Amino acid sequence: MTTTTPQYLTGNAAALNEFIDRFDVFLFDCDGVLWSGDHTFPGTVETLELLRSRGKQVVFVTNNSTKSRADYKKKLDGLNIPSNVEEIFSSSYSASVYIARILKLPENKRKVFVLGETGIEQELRNENVPFIGGTDPALRRDLTPEDYKLMAKGDPSLIDPEVGVVLVGLDFHINYLKLSLAFQYIRRGAVFLATNIDSTLPNQGALFPGAGSMSAPLIMMLGQEPIALGKPSQAMMDAIEGKFQFDRNRACMVGDRINTDIRFGVEGKLGGTLAVLTGVSTKDDILNGPVRPVAYVDKLSDFLGAK
Amino acid sequence: MTTTTPQYLTGNAAALNEFIDRFDVFLFDCDGVLWSGDHTFPGTVETLELLRSRGKQVVFVTNNSTKSRADYKKKLDGLNIPSNVEEIFSSSYSASVYIARILKLPENKRKVFVLGETGIEQELRNENVPFIGGTDPALRRDLTPEDYKLMAKGDPSLIDPEVGVVLVGLDFHINYLKLSLAFQYIRRGAVFLATNIDSTLPNQGALFPGAGSMSAPLIMMLGQEPIALGKPSQAMMDAIEGKFQFDRNRACMVGDRINTDIRFGVEGKLGGTLAVLTGVSTKDDILNGPVRPVAYVDKLSDFLGAK
Numbered sequence: 001m002t003t004t005t006p007q008y009l010t011g012n013a014a015a016l017n018e019f020i021d022r023f024d025v026f027l028f029d030c031d032g033v034l035w036s037g038d039h040t041f042p043g044t045v046e047t048l049e050l051l052r053s054r055g056k057q058v059v060f061v062t063n064n065s066t067k068s069r070a071d072y073k074k075k076l077d078g079l080n081i082p083s084n085v086e087e088i089f090s091s092s093y094s095a096s097v098y099i100a101r102i103l104k105l106p107e108n109k110r111k112v113f114v115l116g117e118t119g120i121e122q123e124l125r126n127e128n129v130p131f132i133g134g135t136d137p138a139l140r141r142d143l144t145p146e147d148y149k150l151m152a153k154g155d156p157s158l159i160d161p162e163v164g165v166v167l168v169g170l171d172f173h174i175n176y177l178k179l180s181l182a183f184q185y186i187r188r189g190a191v192f193l194a195t196n197i198d199s200t201l202p203n204q205g206a207l208f209p210g211a212g213s214m215s216a217p218l219i220m221m222l223g224q225e226p227i228a229l230g231k232p233s234q235a236m237m238d239a240i241e242g243k244f245q246f247d248r249n250r251a252c253m254v255g256d257r258i259n260t261d262i263r264f265g266v267e268g269k270l271g272g273t274l275a276v277l278t279g280v281s282t283k284d285d286i287l288n289g290p291v292r293p294v295a296y297v298d299k300l301s302d303f304l305g306a307k
Numbered sequence: 308m309t310t311t312t313p314q315y316l317t318g319n320a321a322a323l324n325e326f327i328d329r330f331d332v333f334l335f336d337c338d339g340v341l342w343s344g345d346h347t348f349p350g351t352v353e354t355l356e357l358l359r360s361r362g363k364q365v366v367f368v369t370n371n372s373t374k375s376r377a378d379y380k381k382k383l384d385g386l387n388i389p390s391n392v393e394e395i396f397s398s399s400y401s402a403s404v405y406i407a408r409i410l411k412l413p414e415n416k417r418k419v420f421v422l423g424e425t426g427i428e429q430e431l432r433n434e435n436v437p438f439i440g441g442t443d444p445a446l447r448r449d450l451t452p453e454d455y456k457l458m459a460k461g462d463p464s465l466i467d468p469e470v471g472v473v474l475v476g477l478d479f480h481i482n483y484l485k486l487s488l489a490f491q492y493i494r495r496g497a498v499f500l501a502t503n504i505d506s507t508l509p510n511q512g513a514l515f516p517g518a519g520s521m522s523a524p525l526i527m528m529l530g531q532e533p534i535a536l537g538k539p540s541q542a543m544m545d546a547i548e549g550k551f552q553f554d555r556n557r558a559c560m561v562g563d564r565i566n567t568d569i570r571f572g573v574e575g576k577l578g579g580t581l582a583v584l585t586g587v588s589t590k591d592d593i594l595n596g597p598v599r600p601v602a603y604v605d606k607l608s609d610f611l612g613a614k
Binding site: 143148149152173183187200203204206207208210213216219221 | 449450455456458459460478479480481482483486487490491494506507510511512513514515516517519520521523524526527528
C-alpha cells in the first residue's frame with residue numbers, strides 16, 4: 001500500500017501529459033467516473049477520444065453482473081459513449097472466463113448452478129460452460145414438503161449430480177428455493193464463486209441489495225466466503241491481463257471508489273491509479289485513507305487540459 | 308461462564324431427585340430434546356408428567372418464528388405431547404412482547420414492517436401491534452423501474468412513514484422487493500429486530516436457510532446487527548421471566564445445543580442448565596467446551612430413573 005501523497009493533476013497541463021505518457025492502457029470504472037446513473041458527465045466522450053487518439057487501450061471494467069458485455073455495450077451506446085464489446089470487462093465475463101479456463105473441474109462436475117440474471121447466462125454460454133438455475137422460471141416457486149426430502153437425499157430430480165460450481169451474482173428473483181439449492185450444492189462440494197461482493201447497488205440516488213447481499217445468506221450458513229471475481233479481486237485483474245496482455249507497469253486504473261477501484265489497481269501492482277471526485281470517495285478519503293491513488297483529478301474531463 | 312465439570316445424572320436416582328428438587332421451573336428447548344423432526348422420543352410425555360406431578364412449571368421455548376404459540380400448540384398436540392398455549396414461548400411471541408411492551412416507539416412510528424410468515428403476524432395481532440409486509444401477496448412481485456424512484460424519494464405509496472420497526476424472521480417468500488423495503492426502512496431510522504439469528508433450519512436431516520439467513524443481506528448492507536429476540540438473546544429470557552415471574556436461581560434450562568440453549572441459561576444466570584445428548588452437541592462439546600451445563604443426561608427420559 002502506498003502512503004505517499006497523491007498528485008493533484010487538475011489544471012496542470014504538463015503533469016497531465018506526463019501522466020498520460022506513462023501508460024499504454026487505461027482501465028475505467030464506469031458509474032461515478034464516466035457517468036452517474038443515466039447521465040453522461042460532460043467531456044467523457046472527448047476524454048476517451050483524446051486517450052484513443054494517443055494510442056491508448058481503453059478498457060471498461062464493471063462489477064455489474066446482470067449484464068453481458070453485449071448488454072453493456074448497448075448501455076454505453078445509450079449513453080453516447082463509443083465502445084466495442086472487446087473493450088468491456090464485466091464481472092459476469094470475468095467469472096465465466098475463470099470457470100472455463102482457470103478452474104480445473106472434473107469431467108462429470110462441469111455444470112454451474114447460477115444465482116443471477118441473464119448477463120451471467122450469456123457469458124457462460126459464450127464460454128461453452130453448461131449451467132442450470134439462473135432465469136429458469138421453474139425455480140420461481142415455493143418449496144414443497146417433498147422438496148425438503150428430495151434435497152436432503154440429493155435426489156437427482158432436484159439436485160443435479162453434475163453441478164461442480166455455484167456462481168452467485170445479483171439476482172432480482174432471489175428466493176428460498178434457489179438459496180436452498182445453492183446451499184445444498186456447496187455442501188456437497190461445489191466451488192462457491194461470486195461475480196462480485198458489492199453489498200449494495202446504487203439506483204436513483206438510493207441503495208438496493210447488491211450481488212454481495214445474495215451471497216450473504218450462504219456465507220452465514222456455510223461459514224465460508226466465496227471466491228469473488230469482480231473488483232477488487234485479483235482474479236479479475238489476472239483475467240484482464242490474460243486477455244489484453246499488457247505490461248502492468250504501463251497500465252492505470254481509474255475509479256471513484258478507494259476501497260474497490262483504487263485498491264484493485266494498487267493490489268494489482270499497476271503502474272498507475274487515478275481517482276476522480278465525481279463518485280463515492282471524497283478528497284479526504286483519497287488524501288488520508290489507508291489506500292491511496294498515485295494521482296487524482298476533480299473530474300475525468302480535466303484530462304482535456306492536456307491538449 | 309462455568310468451567311467446572313458437568314454432573315452426569317443418568318442412572319443415578321439420588322442425584323436426579325436432588326436435581327429436580329432444586330428447581331421450580333424447567334425451560335425446554337424442543338427439537339432435539341423432546342422430539343426429533345416428526346418423531347417424539349420415547350419417555351418424553353412421561354418425563355413431562357413426572358415434573359408436573361412434582362409441581363414444576365414447564366415452559367416450551369422455541370426459536371421457531373414461523374409459528375404462533377397457537378400453531379405450536381397444534382404441533383405439540385400432533386406429537387402427542389400435552390401442553391397449553393400459556394406454556395409456550397416462541398421467538399415470534401418474544402418479539403411481539405418486546406415491541407409492544409419494551410420498545411418505546413413514538414406515537415407516529417408504531418408500525419412494524421415484517422419479513423416473515425403468519426406466526427409473527429398472529430403474535431403481533433395478539434399484542435395489538437400494527438404491521439405491514441409479512442404474508443401480504445402484494446409484495447410477491449418483481450421491482451419495477453418506478454419502484455426504485457418511489458423508494459429513493461420515500462414516497463408514501465411504497466414507504467409507509469409510520470413504520471418504526473423492521474422485524475425479520477424466517478420468510479419462505481423472501482424476495483428482492485421485501486429486502487429492498489426492509490433496507491430502506493432501517494436506513495430511514497426503523498429499529499432492526501430479528502426473531503432469532505439461527506443461520507440454518509434442520510429439516511429431513513438436511514439444513515435449509517434459517518431466520519438468520521434472512522437478516523444476513525441486511526446486516527451486510529447496513530454494517531449493523533439486529534437486536535435478536537430468540538435464544539440465546541437475553542431479551543428472550545427477560546420476556547420469559549416477565550411472564551412467569553420465577554426466581555432465576557430456581558429455574559433450569561434444558562437443551563441439546565451448547566451455543567444456544569446452554570449459553571442462554573448460563574448467561575441468564577439460571578440456577579441450572581441441563582444438556583441432553585439426543586440433538587446437536589456431543590458429549591465432548593458438553594465436557595470440554597467453553598460453555599458448560601451444570602449437568603447432563605444421555606436422554607431426557609433418563610429422568611424417569613428418579614421415580
